[in-house]
Amino acid sequence: MKSLDSSASKKADGKAEGAQTAGDNNGFFTPNSKIDFSNVKIEPLFEEAVDFETFSKSDFRAVKVKECVAVPKSKKLLQFTLDDGTGTDRTILSGIHAYYEPEELVGKTLIAITNLPPRAMMGIESCGMLLSAVCEENGEEKLNLLMVDNHIPAGAKLY
Known part of the structure; x- marks a missing residue:
């Protein structure tokens, strides 16, 4: 996730301070x-x-991010390949590239709504929606993708 603190510094190895692994x-x-x-x-x-x-x-x-890449010719879209517990990969596109880099999200456990009708974006079918929290801070929109504990298995239903 890109830092909400604009004064966050980067270490010599290029990783942001406090960066976490999957x-x-x-x-x-x-x-x-x-x-x-x-x-x-x-x-x-x-x-x-x-x-x-x-x-x-x-x-x-709950879905596990197997792969995440930027969609070519799109400034906003990320394409997620997700394990949703069914044994078949699920593709979801999300317009959150302004807030996250794809490699930061691989291995994370996210929350998705999985029974929305498929929707084509940039010629790719998106089968669901990832949930995010959105607010405004100092006049700027902030977005936080909902991430949960990695101990929650792919496909776990939320009630």
Whole structure:
């Protein structure tokens, strides 16, 4: 993930300070006491309620990133090859390249909604959507892809 702190320095080996490897949970979560939320603006909650039956039709699953590459001729799109627990790779495209470099995401466990109808983007069929948290900080949009503990197996259903 690209640093939210614009003053973050890089070490001599080119890795950002505090960079984590795919299997490293050390420092995975930053305590709220160490994050300044004073300049963060979030969207208001929806006033319209969704009934439980409608919500329960959404299939949220843990997915493991097997491969992630930038989509040629696109500044925004990343193409993910995911293990969704079915034994067949799932492809999902996500417009998050401004926030993440592909190699940072390989090996991560993410959350996806898997029962959306396929949608073609840049000639590639995307079969689902990865979930992210979005907010505004100091007038700039921030996006954080939802990542969960790597001990959660591919295909685990979220309730």
